[in-house]
Amino acid sequence: EVQLVESGGGLVQPGGSLRLSCAASGFTVSSKYMNWVRQAPGKGLEWVSAIFSSGNTDYADSVKGRFTISRDNSKNTLYLHMNSLRVEDTAVYYCAREAARYFDLWGRGTLVTVSS
């Protein structure tokens, strides 16, 4: 079955760090463009980061310098390393596969709460 399963969310204090994982099945992560998209509670969707099949990466200005996207081809898994977390980073983080810069497959998401 083709699917994405996120994990790693939780409660973290402002200034803290967290690593999110997204395990893919049914396709190869390294052959696709993969993204993280987040949704603050009760709010809309915000694109966060992308990693391309080449390995190049891209980030929203709001997370640039704090978040790092990566992948482990041997585990067919996507990651988002989040440092210097802020209250405004609180959101459900979705892993999403790109077809042609639109997203044709989404995971169920993992909730990150940044609070003291």
Add this chain to the structure above:
Amino acid sequence: DIVVTQSPDSLAVSLGERATINCKSSQSVFYSSNSKNYLAWYQQKPGQPPKLLIYWASTRESGVPDRFSGSGSGTDFTLTISSLQAEDVAVYYCQQYYNTPITFGPGTKVDV
């Protein structure tokens, strides 16, 4: 960044009636070299991730019922649900992928 807006914020439609959602981008998302509009539509039900409905402004994703249709070009787009069903109650988002950063509209809530 391309700003994407949607109207209305919410609408209530009787079962079997038509629902129309508008999406506007702050600049054209039409790429003349391939004659494609870089605009997608998603449906999100409570507690679920978004689901792709339409891409290239008017191409229906496999498995999406044909009561969903997309139209428009350049900066103005429309998602139409021709005959609203109870299972269509959701928030609908449009997204431009012409430029980075990818940006989404704020969403339109559709209710019965």
